[in-house]
Amino acid sequence: MPLVRVDAVAADPQQLDAIGDAVHAALVDGFGIPADDRFQVLRGAAGDRVVYDPGFRGVDRDDGAVFVQVFLRRGRTDEQKRAFYRALAKHAGLAGIEPRNLVVALTENGLADWSFGNGEAQYLDDPPS
Template identity: 30%
Template sequence: MPLIQISLAEGKSPEYIQAIADGIHQALQTSWKILLNDRFQIISEHKKSHFLIDKMMWNGNRSDDVVVIHITSVLRTKEMKLNLYSELVKVLTVNPGVRKEDIFVTIVDNTPENWSFGKGLAQLSA
């Protein structure tokens, strides 16, 4: 049950944004075997002056088109995380054509009782 927060600089077309969202979901299905309907994404566009991502830190060579993908999820193995990073590059460089240097990912692990999908219940910790 990952929650995906996608941040990018404003000005992209609806088709570009949809391709980003679809590509991330596809990469998660492939690398983490999530279900088709396990899709929880929040997309935010930011003014360039409010999107301060260093272009060179960690040999980044990032452009103004960086896409920040923040994932909150129950614990995943190191191998699963590394596979996801690779799969995201594979998918997003094809459609919508994001440069591999511009795919910035963070993952925050938590436990099943940290999730409530409504009704005051912790559905994953049952």
């Protein structure tokens, strides 16, 4: 179960939905997660302050910048991660987001790092396959 957080510098609610759809489609394509495994926090930055370097690592980004954090269980290969990044760029592009504006961070964790409610560690009691 990946948990996704998106902060978009200048996105309105419709754009946030499109970004969320793109990230989810990329998770399904790149990592093979189930289509109904969708947990996202989508935020536009209209009232917030977002700071970014417009040319970091040689990528020319602007106020269309979108920050994507994905928290997921440990175990994906580097090639799966590359496939996810490519799929996200493709799906985001189809949603009108310029791939150059995507900044992505994957954070891996273990089974004990998840609770789905009731103060329980469900993955420890019933590990996913």
